[in-house]
Amino acid sequence: MNIGVGEALLISLCGFVTVFLLLLFLIVVIKIVSAVVMAIEGKNKAAAPAAETAAPAPAPAKEEEKPSKPWDGKLQLIDVDEETAACIMAIISDETDIPLDELQFRRIQAL
Amino acid sequence: MEFSFTTVLGKILGESGYAGFFMDGGWKNLIMILIAFVLLYLGIAKKFEPLLLVTIAFGMLLANLPFSNMISNVENDGLLYWLYTGVRLDIYPPLIFMGVGAMTDFGPLIARPSSLILGAAAQFGIFAAFLGALLIFKFPVNVAAAIGIIGGADGPTAIMVTSKLAPEYLSAIAIAAYSYMALIPMIQPPIMRAFTRKKDRQIKMTQLREVSNTEKIIFPIAVATVVILLLPDTAPLIGMLMLGNLFHVCGVTARLDETVQNALMNIVTIFLGLTVGATAAADTFLTAQTVEIILMGLVAFALSTFGGVIxxxxxxxxxxxxxxxxxxxxxxxxVPMAARVAQVEGQKENPSNFLLMHAMGPNVAGVIGSAAAAGFFLKLVPMLMG
Incomplete structure (x- = not known):
């Protein structure tokens, strides 16, 4: 089919504008998604320190659990044998997906 | 039956491919073989898009060896016929897009969404070349659209649009698209320098914000939904691009991500390159129109760069x-060649400038933009042609 100059120009312009409008619309979508995600994640982050600051409140009741001096890197076992302690550490590592060398165990105590 | 050594030798030589060069039109095959050698040289020695150019060139070589029947295999029911089904039914380009999606980090685009404007602007060459092919070279509208898409600098998109709208020009357009993509470091810098001021080229851009994983996961889902709803014809390309990216970022499909990026991508690249190369038959390739297509492809590329720079x-x-x-x-x-060129040019002006991550935003936006332009043509051209 034959297309005249005017029609050809119109098609090109229409195509270019379509691409532009689509990508402008995507800018709006991305900005909205980013704003919502950042707002939610910001709230969660704000809530986390609040929880952390609230946590020490009951601490005085368990005064004895608080290390009185800087941790010396040794694991304290109370009424627990080494084999059970190793099992507990392996299970915690597995459940939390944190490698054992990144976990710090200070004390394991039988309740 | 009489048997003589010379008769047998004569018969073998007479039916060999060598004799084919002296038959009617055989010289054209010889030229095509030389072109295949040049493309193989560019792919292997110069490392110009080697994964595709080497495969395309070898397909071209096989197809033009007289009596090899590789071309008839494409048209009948041999190995290449079945492999070519993936091109004819538009299976390979979307699968390549899935691999591209899995290998692409959309983080810079999410961090600076305004990059999408540059991705849209750089589609200018597509529509300008479409106009040129239509009005200057008097190509039919379907062929003009396929030629214009070369300006998107996106091989799979060019192949998909051409195989749907103008399959007879597939080899010429695919070779032009991939050759120019390989030549980006030579085509773009003069245009970049001509249309920018030195002091602007020295600008150091501020660091992009960190993008959360949640944003990265929502991005492919949102883009696929928004774009495909507006331009349904882009579904195979955008859908697969975003699915590949979702495999990459969602964190629970590592095996699929690894397969898409490597095994699947490599297999499809071989099938696509070989079959596209094998369609480059001398009779259809050695024409004045191929020269015009290659010329318009260069214009499209240059104008796309111009649009982006402006x-x-x-x-x-x-x-x-x-x-x-x-x-x-x-x-x-x-991707990521054009972003690398921006980085290199930026560092030439200011050695402490690092533009790569900033350029990746427009670069990946360009992938979405060229797929959108393809969707526009795929919708419009059949309507125009009735």
């Missing part, structure tokens, strides 16, 4: 010098 200048002016206009050139979608 909008880079505009963004530089609007933001009062916060955007380096060189990143506009990366709006053509050759």
């Amino acid at each position: 909008f880079g200048d505009i963004m530089c002016w609007v933001t009062k010098g916060k955007v380096n206009p060189l990143i506009g050139s990366a709006g053509v979608s050759a």
